[in-house]
Amino acid sequence: MDSVGFKAPRQAAPQTMTSAKIVVAGGFGAGKTTFVGSVSEIVPLTTEAMMTDASTGIDDTAATPNKSTTTVAMDFGRVSLDEDLILYLFGTPGQERFWFMWDDLVRGAIGAVVLADTRRLADSFAPIDFFEDRGLPYIVGVNTFDGVLQHDLGDVREALSIDESIPLVRCDARQRESTKQTLITMVEYAMQQWLAVRGAAAPKPVG
C-alpha cells in the first residue's frame, strides 16, 4: 500500500496560523528597508519576481519579447505578533516601472505606510496615487533623518496634497519604537476607514 504515506491524518497541522501584511512604500532612499529592518525579527530578506509572473495582460511586452527575465526585487521583514499571528512588512520596489509587482503587494494588505523624504517629496506622489486609486488605507510617515524635521508637517501635507483625514506623522525609521508607533497609527487608521466604509455603505450582516 504505497498510498499509506499520503493518507496521513488531515488534521496534521498543529494549529492554524494567520498572517497579515503591511506595505511600506516610498522613493529610492526614503528609508523603506531601514524601517522594515528596525522592527523585523529577521534581517530583511529579498524576494524577486519576474516581469512575466505578474505582468501578463498588464504590461505590453510584445514589443520587447526578450525582456522576459526582467526581475524586480523587494525587501521584506517579519514580526511575530502572537503564537499564531505573523505580520509581514513588504517594502515596495522603488522604481516606478515595476508597478506590476504592486498588485501582488496590495492584495489583502491591511494598509500602507508611505515614507516621505522631504528633500525628495515628489518621490512619494506615485505611491500615494496608487494607493488612492486602489482604495488601500495609507498614512504618510515623514522620515526625519538625523532626528531633524526639516519642514513643517502642514507644508508637507499641502505639498503632497493629501486629505486632512489622512494621518501624517514624523518617524525615525532607524528607531524601533518610532517604527512601531507609525505602524500602530496605520492600523488604527485602517480600522477607522473600515468602520467608516462599512458603516455608511454596506449594511452589517447578522451579528
Place this chain on the structure above:
Amino acid sequence: MTVAMSTDSGFGSGNDESAIADVLNGFALTSGLRGRKSGKRRDEPDDSREATGEHDSREAASSAPAEPTDVVWPGEEDHDRSWTGEEQFVSAEPIPVEPVAPPLAAEETGFVRPYAITGGRTKANYPLELETLISTRDAAVLPVPDQLEHQVIMEECRTPRSVAEIAAVLQVPLGVARVLISDAADTGLVTVHRTVAGSENAEAHFTLMERVLSGLRRL
C-alpha cells in the same frame, strides 16, 4: 547528424569551452528529439534564419555606404554588424544549434530559464499570496520528495514560513516558488494556511486588524 558534426568541429577548433558547450548542446538536442528526421526539421529553419540573418547584415553593410553621405563611420558599421549578430542569437535562443561564435555559445549554455524547475508550468493550484503561511505537515509518514526544492521547502517550513520567505530561501522568482509550493501541497508534504486578508470576508479582515493592533502594542 548535424549535432555530431558540430561537436567534431568544436574539438577541431581546439577551443575547449566551445567544445564543451557543443557537447552539452548535443546532449540537450538528442535527449529532446529522437531520430534524425526531426533533427533535420529543426535544422532547416535554423539554417534559413541564419541565411536571412547574414543577408540582412550584408544588406545593412551594403546599404550603408550607398546612402547619400559618402562618409561611413567604421564604428557605426561595426555597431550595425554586432547588433545584427545579437538579433540572430536572440531568435535562435530556443534551438541552440551551431553557435555562430564561441562567446555566444558559452552565453547560450549558461542561460537557464527560471521556470525550467517547474517543467514550464506557471500556475499554482492554491491562492498563494506573498504572506500566505506554509508549514510542513506533521504526519508520521511523509513521502520523501524527489525534487531538491521540495526538500528545502519541507525543511524550511518546520516552523511556518510565508511564500515570500520560501522564494527568498530558494532564490527563485515568486512565480516559480508558487508552483513549487503548490506541488508540495498537492503531494501532501505541506499545509497551506488560510490567508484571512486575502479572502473576501470583511469581518475576518477587521478581526485580523484588531489582532495586529494589539500585537503591535505589545511589542
